[in-house]
Amino acid sequence: MDFVVPLKDVSVPEKKQAKFECAITKDVAKVMWHRGDDVITSDQKYDIIDDGKKHMLVINCCEFEDEDDYTVAVLGRTSTARLAVEGIRLKVVSPLRDQTVKEGATARFELELSHDDVPVTWYRNEVKVHPSRTLLTLAEGRRHVLEIKDVTLDDICQVKAEAKGVPCMANLTVIEGDAYFTVKLQDYTAVEKDQVVLECELNKEVDVIWYRNQAEVRPSKTVAVRAEGRRRTLVLKRVGHEDAGQYTCDCGTDKTTAALHIEARQVKVLRPLYGAEVFDGETARFQVELSEDDVHGQWKLNGQVLDPTADVEIVEDGAKHTLVLYNCKVPQTGEVAFSAANARCQANLKVKELPVSFITPLSDLHVYERDEAKS
CATH class of the missing domain: 2.60.40.10 (Immunoglobulins)
Incomplete structure (x- = not known):
């Protein structure tokens, strides 16, 4: 028995599938595969295919650590070939370091890789980090930084940076600090x-x-x-x-x-004052209605502030404000003004003299000639 087609060296990109194939002169149900001195069995990583005189070893999702010599052995004969994996052989030049910070401070994790512009994914307790107000990620060439601002006790965690499957971990410890x-x-x-x-x-x-x-x-x-x-x-x-x-x-x-x-509130006048015209000694009434029901107002007559007296009545009933002037006199004629917050309104008061009337009218007289006539 001999190899018709021996194994050949294989080179594949990282994460791809590699295949070692051989053909022998005799049908054999099964052959033995080795990686170095270790026996290979079928699993998620390796598939072994036997087809009479043809035999195949499939290596799935190749990594750099899969590089080695692979050997097939059958009936005392062997054939060996080498697997080479192509890609960036990324290394961590400066790893993450454990950080201990006080509450309210900023924790800074810094990583340096062997190659420029390699994407890095950050994790906290295996949960992917998304930038926010308190989580900031920076990337400058080979240097990658994660900043956690205003840390609290809840931020205690394991921080992981992963670049092309290469992980690097460190721990964040938060010390209880002053209240802020x-x-x-x-x-x-x-x-x-x-x-x-x-x-x-x-x-x-x-x-x-x-x-x-x-x-x-x-x-x-x-x-x-x-x-x-x-x-x-x-x-x-x-x-x-x-x-x-x-x-x-x-x-x-x-x-x-x-x-x-x-x-100040913007108080509005919903129902304004109306002027009043009365005779001397009569009563004058003024009323205004506002948009607010808890505003205190002020009344003035001819510029003088009015206070409650025997002849002045001031009533506040919710949004309605009333002024009653009893026993009005002619000199009071003038302007009545009301103000409350920013609301203002005015009206005129006119007090007229009472009209003259005869209490005892003249009566007809009959007198004799040359007598005196009196009425």
Whole structure:
């Protein structure tokens, strides 16, 4: 028995399939294949095909480590050939190093490869990394970097970089640090009587103190202080101009500040004032209706502010505001003005003199000639 077609050296690209074939002069049911001194059996990596005088060894998905001498042995005769794998023989020049950082800091993992511009995939605990606000990947020639910003205890993990099937691993250890704000307060502009919600978030659950212009803010009927997990919230109900200022949330080791601006409400006049004309001593009534039902107004007569008296009645009924002037006098004739927030309206008051009338009218007289006549 002899080899009609002996094995020949094979060269294939990386990840491709390699085939060693031979033919012998005698039909044989089975031959033995060797890699070096090791016997090869059929599995996912190797397929062995026997077809009478023809015999084949198939090597699937070739890697650089598959390079070796392969031998077929049959009836005391052997034939040997070599497998060469083509491709970039990538190596890690500078591997990843374990990192230990404090909460809130940035962890930086750096890798250097033997070749330029080789794509690298990053993993954290075997989960592929996707760039985000806190995850940044950089590639410059042979150098590849992963940065993890604002690390927390939840970021403790194994970091892996993989390039063309070549892996490199390192561990990230996070040391518990001081409390700090991960989400800071934002400036806020509100309208009078609005509810204002100021929110921030910490890296851990700790107590905080709220301040307004350096004075501590305490809970009340109009102020609520909430703590939900790592989130801290200050709620101001029905704010007024006196609530404007700088608000600060202080956790002892960090603080965040924002400005609160309060704008006046745009109050509209839905039903304006109408002028009134009365006689001296009579009653004049003025009424205006606004778009808001909780706004206090001010009445003026000829530029003078009116306050409730025996002759002046001021009524506020929701959005309706009423002025009643009793026992009006002629000198009061002039302009009646109402104002509330940005709303303004005016009307005229005219007080007339009472008309002259005869209490005792003249009566006819009958007198004698030369007598005196009196009425």
